[in-house]
Amino acid sequence: MRPCVIVLGVIGSDCHAVGNKILEAFFSDRGFTVVNLGVMVSQDEFIDAAIETGASAVLVSSLYGHGEIDCAGFRDRCIERGIGDIVLYVGGNLVIGKREPAEIQQLYHSMGFDRVFGPDADLDSVAEFLAADCAAKAVPAR
Amino acid sequence: MNNSSGGRGGHYSDRGHYNDRGNDRNGHNGTAEVIAVDVGSTWTKAGHFVLRDGRLSLVRRASTPTTVEHLPTGVLELVRILRTADNRVPAAAANRGSTAVPGRSAEAPAGGACPVVCSSSAKGGLSVVAVGIVPELTLAMARRTALSAGARISRVFSYELTEDDVRTIDQINPDIILLTGGTDGGNRQYVEHNSALLARLSARPHIVYAGNRAMTDRVRERLTAFPLAIAENILPELDAPNPEPARAAIREIFIRSITSGKGLDDLRQLTAEPVEPTPLVVYEFVGALSRLESEWGGICVVDLGGATTDVYTAGAQLQADGQRVVQKGPPPPDVLRTVEGDLGMRVSAPAAVESRREFLSGPHSPAGISRCAAGMSDYAAELRARPAHLPQSDAEHARDRLLAAACVTGALERHAGRQREVYTPQGPVWVQTGSDLRELRTFVGSGGFLAAEEPDALTPLFRCASLDERGRTILLPDRWRWLRDRDNLLPLLANAARRFQRAACLAAADHWKGGTP
Numbered sequence: 001m002r003p004c005v006i007v008l009g010v011i012g013s014d015c016h017a018v019g020n021k022i023l024e025a026f027f028s029d030r031g032f033t034v035v036n037l038g039v040m041v042s043q044d045e046f047i048d049a050a051i052e053t054g055a056s057a058v059l060v061s062s063l064y065g066h067g068e069i070d071c072a073g074f075r076d077r078c079i080e081r082g083i084g085d086i087v088l089y090v091g092g093n094l095v096i097g098k099r100e101p102a103e104i105q106q107l108y109h110s111m112g113f114d115r116v117f118g119p120d121a122d123l124d125s126v127a128e129f130l131a132a133d134c135a136a137k138a139v140p141a142r
Numbered sequence: 143m144n145n146s147s148g149g150r151g152g153h154y155s156d157r158g159h160y161n162d163r164g165n166d167r168n169g170h171n172g173t174a175e176v177i178a179v180d181v182g183s184t185w186t187k188a189g190h191f192v193l194r195d196g197r198l199s200l201v202r203r204a205s206t207p208t209t210v211e212h213l214p215t216g217v218l219e220l221v222r223i224l225r226t227a228d229n230r231v232p233a234a235a236a237n238r239g240s241t242a243v244p245g246r247s248a249e250a251p252a253g254g255a256c257p258v259v260c261s262s263s264a265k266g267g268l269s270v271v272a273v274g275i276v277p278e279l280t281l282a283m284a285r286r287t288a289l290s291a292g293a294r295i296s297r298v299f300s301y302e303l304t305e306d307d308v309r310t311i312d313q314i315n316p317d318i319i320l321l322t323g324g325t326d327g328g329n330r331q332y333v334e335h336n337s338a339l340l341a342r343l344s345a346r347p348h349i350v351y352a353g354n355r356a357m358t359d360r361v362r363e364r365l366t367a368f369p370l371a372i373a374e375n376i377l378p379e380l381d382a383p384n385p386e387p388a389r390a391a392i393r394e395i396f397i398r399s400i401t402s403g404k405g406l407d408d409l410r411q412l413t414a415e416p417v418e419p420t421p422l423v424v425y426e427f428v429g430a431l432s433r434l435e436s437e438w439g440g441i442c443v444v445d446l447g448g449a450t451t452d453v454y455t456a457g458a459q460l461q462a463d464g465q466r467v468v469q470k471g472p473p474p475p476d477v478l479r480t481v482e483g484d485l486g487m488r489v490s491a492p493a494a495v496e497s498r499r500e501f502l503s504g505p506h507s508p509a510g511i512s513r514c515a516a517g518m519s520d521y522a523a524e525l526r527a528r529p530a531h532l533p534q535s536d537a538e539h540a541r542d543r544l545l546a547a548a549c550v551t552g553a554l555e556r557h558a559g560r561q562r563e564v565y566t567p568q569g570p571v572w573v574q575t576g577s578d579l580r581e582l583r584t585f586v587g588s589g590g591f592l593a594a595e596e597p598d599a600l601t602p603l604f605r606c607a608s609l610d611e612r613g614r615t616i617l618l619p620d621r622w623r624w625l626r627d628r629d630n631l632l633p634l635l636a637n638a639a640r641r642f643q644r645a646a647c648l649a650a651a652d653h654w655k656g657g658t659p
């Protein structure tokens with residue numbers, strides 16, 4: 001089987017680079033083919049990269065608190081650009097201030113993200129979810 | 143014919159084009175001289191150069207109207223003229239418009255059996271249709287790669303081809319289709335679809351496949367009816383462009399097949415090197431110049447023609463530093479060529495007036511110029527109808543200057559990269575696309591008009607916009623040194639450089655600074 005291709009990046013004007021590097025190292029180590037777009041990535045750049053690389057999943061990071069604005073309409077844009085069925089995850093410090101995790105989940109689910117993670121996410125279980133979700137959607141080779 | 147070369151590691155990959163180290167070779171018979179010929183769409187020009195004190199100097203030059211019905215005729219005629227010692231042009235040739243002019247340096251040895259090097263942009267040059275997926279990714283790379291191979295891009299297609307597109311390609315009837323799409327191991331869907339559609343073409347152009355390696359077999363199977371070359375992926379990974387193998391494949395096809403289609407194969411016995419597309423030869427030369435003339439701090443050559451404006455840059459600090467500036471899209475190449483098909487002095491004059499309307503209606507400092515701007519559309523229409531027209535009055539001359547400025551500034555603005563300032567809570571960060579040319583200092587104007595025109599009369603009009611229509615900063619320098627390619631030697635020196643690279647670069651530098659090659 002082809003290794004699962006995933007696209008990583010930090011969305012919007014967010015410059016927090018450390019977590020992104022850690023995610024790249026972690027998922028590469030777990031056998032994923034990682035396409036890392038780094039920091040300050042726009043929605044279209046994520047989608048462009050996913051199309052060219054035939055990625056199964058896009059993992060969006062947002063650390064600086066503006067995720068709610070930057071991520072709005074992400075799934076719709078994927079649909080519009082022809083990759084509506086791609087696996088979408090989001091993680092990091094997704095909102096400003098203290099808010100209930102369930103509320104944050106709800107917020108990002110409504111934008112079309114399949115799974116939503118906080119800054120303390122257990123990456124091992126993320127990797128398991130990811131492998132399963134990609135296999136489930138195993139789109140006939142995009 | 144099927145000249146597939148295998149996938150990754152195919153035989154094109156590690157071949158440099160010319161001698162990059164800049165050491166010069168002597169001719170076969172030990173003579174240090176060369177006859178350089180450029181077959182253009184209207185004129186064929188040639189120059190006889192000899193090596194003196196490490197520089198090439200021009201002994202004599204000759205030109206003749208391009209013999210479109212059989213390109214070698216004109217070339218052979220010029221070589222014959224240059225290989226004879228005196229400046230006599232045979233009567234029959236003179237009647238056709240051939241001329242010979244001695245170079246500035248006095249003694250003129252006979253060209254004898256002097257080796258000949260030739261390039262051509264006649265009969266439409268090298269026409270390429272580029273197919274990719276995402277406009278900013280594989281398609282941008284395909285476009286860049288074809289231009290660096292000296293091609294004229296006839297049309298580009300992103301995402302899925304349609305039946306209509308196939309008919310359009312049949313009408314265009316390009317020399318080569320560059321089919322790309324997908325990083326290695328990446329997207330297959332579009333190449334799957336697009337190769338199936340290309341298989342329906344009635345025309346049989348060469349196809350170069352330089353996309354997702356995983357699709358190579360599929361493409362080969364689909365496109366058996368076409369002369370197909372397989373090259374390494376131009377974008378194997380998103381941030382690792384790999385244009386060279388596809389570029390080499392295009393060049394190879396030009397040399398092996400397309401030159402014969404244009405009737406140039408009769409020259410094979412005459413020339414010491416294969417006939418190449420002129421823009422490719424110039425591209426290599428600009429790269430060599432930037433390496434050898436480091437004190438120039440990068441070089442930009444603007445070749446303003448009747449139909450297009452070509453811009454070549456090399457040697458500037460092109461890439462973002464990655465700290466305060468974040469680069470987006472494929473990293474810029476060392477040598478960048480862009481071609482603007484809607485900016486030109488004759489055939490494209492109406493298109494230029496149209497697309498540079500804003501520039502033309504802006505303020506123009508030198509007295510009298512603003513008044514000329516008014517009649518530009520009529521003048522441009524006239525130029526298109528009569529491309530051989532030369533300005534007959536001061537007013538027409540002023541209009542030509544303004545038109546040239548519109549083309550040059552427009553082409554430079556499109557050639558340069560962009561930066562957008564993003565305000566982040568801890569200060570501004572710039573997001574960059576394309577090449578940062580702000581450190582470029584040396585600009586060379588080439589092509590008939592720019593070669594003839596005193597820079598002092600022209601450059602005050604060269605005022606580029608600092609922001610584009612989306613408010614992004616255009617990465618052009620705020621001051622420059624404008625040199626002109628007096629006598630239009632660029633294509634000849636670029637050809638001569640294929641045998642005497644360093645000496646040709648030094649000659650060009652001298653010549654453009656006002657010396658005598």
Ligand code: B12
Pocket residue numbers: 013014015016017018019020022023059060061062063064065066089090091092093094095096097117118119120121126566567568
């Ligand atoms: C270092 C730092 C900076 C540095 C960044 C340097 C750099 N280039 O990376 C600088 C000083 C530039 C900076 C600037 C700012 N920062 Co700051 N910064 C931090 C700090 C102290 C550490 C971040 C870090 O590197 N963490 C270590 C990495 C490993 O963890 P991580 O980034 O969280 O990533 C992990 C997880 O979140 C998770 N994850 C992340 N993405 C995803 C995605 C998925 C799908 C999954 C499953 C998991 C996942 O996995 C990652 C790896 O373990 C944090 C506080 C903190 N302790 O987290 C604040 C913090 C992130 N910054 C904050 C803020 C507000 C800012 C500024 C807006 C204002 C400021 N204080 O200056 C600016 C924004 C600049 C910009 N445009 O982005 C806030 C964000 C608040 C919020 N979201 O509500 C924080 C939380 C501090 C705070 N408590 O106020 N910052």
